[in-house]
Amino acid sequence: MLDRKFILENVDAVKLNCKNRNVVADVDRFVELENDRRVKQRELDSLNQESNVIAKSIGKCKTQEERDAKKDEGRVVRDKIAALQQELKTLETEQSAIQRGIPNMAHPDCPIGDDDGANTVVCYGKTPLPKWSEGFKPLDHVELAEKYDLIDFEGGARVAGAGFYFLKNEAVLLELALEQFAINKLVKKGFTPTITPDLAKNSVLQGTGYIPRGNETQIYTIENTELSLIATAEITLGGLLADETIDSERLPLKFCGVSHCFRTEAGAAGRASRGLYRVHQFSKVEMFVFCLPDQSEAFHEELLGIEREIFDELEIPYQVVDTATGDLGGPAYRKYDIEAWMPGRNTYGEVTSTSNCTDYQARRLNARYKVKGEKGAHYLHTLNGTAVAISRALLAVLEMGQQEDGTIVMPNVLRPYLPFDRIAR
RNA sequence: GGAGAGGUGGCAGAGUGGUCGAAUGCGCGGGUUUGCUAAACCCGUGAGCUCGUAAGGGCUCCGCAGGUUCGAAUCCUGUCCUCUCCGCCA
Numbered sequence: 001m002l003d004r005k006f007i008l009e010n011v012d013a014v015k016l017n018c019k020n021r022n023v024v025a026d027v028d029r030f031v032e033l034e035n036d037r038r039v040k041q042r043e044l045d046s047l048n049q050e051s052n053v054i055a056k057s058i059g060k061c062k063t064q065e066e067r068d069a070k071k072d073e074g075r076v077v078r079d080k081i082a083a084l085q086q087e088l089k090t091l092e093t094e095q096s097a098i099q100r101g102i103p104n105m106a107h108p109d110c111p112i113g114d115d116d117g118a119n120t121v122v123c124y125g126k127t128p129l130p131k132w133s134e135g136f137k138p139l140d141h142v143e144l145a146e147k148y149d150l151i152d153f154e155g156g157a158r159v160a161g162a163g164f165y166f167l168k169n170e171a172v173l174l175e176l177a178l179e180q181f182a183i184n185k186l187v188k189k190g191f192t193p194t195i196t197p198d199l200a201k202n203s204v205l206q207g208t209g210y211i212p213r214g215n216e217t218q219i220y221t222i223e224n225t226e227l228s229l230i231a232t233a234e235i236t237l238g239g240l241l242a243d244e245t246i247d248s249e250r251l252p253l254k255f256c257g258v259s260h261c262f263r264t265e266a267g268a269a270g271r272a273s274r275g276l277y278r279v280h281q282f283s284k285v286e287m288f289v290f291c292l293p294d295q296s297e298a299f300h301e302e303l304l305g306i307e308r309e310i311f312d313e314l315e316i317p318y319q320v321v322d323t324a325t326g327d328l329g330g331p332a333y334r335k336y337d338i339e340a341w342m343p344g345r346n347t348y349g350e351v352t353s354t355s356n357c358t359d360y361q362a363r364r365l366n367a368r369y370k371v372k373g374e375k376g377a378h379y380l381h382t383l384n385g386t387a388v389a390i391s392r393a394l395l396a397v398l399e400m401g402q403q404e405d406g407t408i409v410m411p412n413v414l415r416p417y418l419p420f421d422r423i424a425r
Numbered sequence: 426g427g428a429g430a431g432g433u434g435g436c437a438g439a440g441u442g443g444u445c446g447a448a449u450g451c452g453c454g455g456g457u458u459u460g461c462u463a464a465a466c467c468c469g470u471g472a473g474c475u476c477g478u479a480a481g482g483g484c485u486c487c488g489c490a491g492g493u494u495c496g497a498a499u500c501c502u503g504u505c506c507u508c509u510c511c512g513c514c515a
Contacts, residue, residue, distance in 0.1 A: 038475085045475070045484040052484090055496035059443045067495085074495030245472080247435090368472095372453085377472070
């Protein structure tokens with residue numbers, strides 16, 4: 001969320017940003033409530049002071065009568081305090097609901113537009129689009145998977161419903177290889193590898209900007225608990241420093257996390273969802289960075305650079321997209337997606353996403369840093385990025401690797417992790 | 426799952442319901458002394474909000490949320506977490 005004071009001092013900019021991002025938020029009402037809150041808070045402070053003075057004076061009273069008189073006085077003040085507190089609470093509830101709905105400010109260079117149609121392509125990957133001979137019709141990954149018995153969608157549906165699947169045979173080894181490839185690379189780049197919980201407390205979900213309940217929620221919640229299945233390890237990794245204040249000398253902290261990701265995909269039926277493209281569960285290696293404010297833009301470029309390196313090395317053609325304001329999502333200040341070429345869909349499809357959330361996420365998580373010798377603590381900046389989302393990467397690797405003889409060649413970089421270099425029968 | 430114990434400042438660790446935002450030690454910052462370093466000594470050292478040009482003042486925070494009271498770190502209830510023992514188990 002944004003800082004209350006910042007909103008108050010930048011009303012017009014915040015409103016314009018909401019408009020650009022296609023978000024409806026009653027900023028005026030927020031300002032009204034904030035002004036009211038400040039007045040009431042000051043009143044409350046002075047009432048508390050009054051009550052403290054009375055309470056302290058009782059200890060020094062000489063006579064019982066004096067004492068009783070003071071007690072009555074104190075009781076009156078306490079009643080006033082209780083009433084005022086109630087008012088404040090009501091006010092703050094409404095206010096923070098509005099505040100949470102106000103999205104992060106956007107980077108000045110973000111393309112402005114209502115939806116993904118306004119996204120701009122920034123650059124392309126090293127690998128050229130596939131050139132198959134005239135007349136060769138590439139199979140999509142569902143057909144390839146069937147041909148080589150790599151994915152059992154029917155079995156997944158029988159066991160867990162539509163949107164679930166069993167990986168089988170080479171696909172299993174391919175998932176593990178992709179994970180190892182990504183993790184090894186990230187460790188070399190200074191990321192601390194983790195395997196995170198696949199569940200998190202709802203408070204952590206909210207801190208990272210995910211909403212566990214509601215109509216449009218993407219989140220599976222666990223009945224009778226305060227836990228949800230995570231949609232990404234961004235949630236667990238972000239939660240790692242919730243309510244912590246860390247020494248600036250320890251920064252930056254770069255983590256990568258392997259986790260399963262669960263998404264209900266409510267309302268996504270009918271959209272491009274064949275096969276592995278849109279599923280309820282997949283594995284992912286996620287990058288997450290906590291850093292100082294003046295470092296976050298550079299780290300954002302670094303995360304994008306790593307993602308590009310991974311997909312270049314996987315020999316998958318892609319384009320990089322700078323996400324338009326209307327398509328950013330709440331916490332992001334700027335977001336780049338890599339869209340890989342997917343021959344089966346004959347178009348690009350999103351395979352990674354990296355966001356600079358500046359202090360927006362950290363404020364809600366209460367994740368701060370302190371500079372030695374300086375007074376006060378400040379909010380960290382947080383960034384996240386997909387290293388490899390296995391389902392979609394697998395899809396791209398299978399479709400892009402297919403040869404005209406029907407076999408599927410594995411990218412060179414995965415060979416150290418695979419006991420085969422092509423899928424053939 | 427059952428039975429106990431405990432959660433206090435960066436850490437360790439005190440704390441009769443009022444004089445406690447909190448002793449003490451360590452750590453950290455500054456200073457004195459000293460060829461240098463160390464030691465010793467002295468001073469300072471949590472966060473957020475708020476009033477003030479400033480000096481300085483006020484409020485809140487002792488896991489979290491409530492309650493009792495004129496007054497709660499201290500009493501009560503709930504909750505979360507940690508530790509020990511038992512059971513169960515990959």
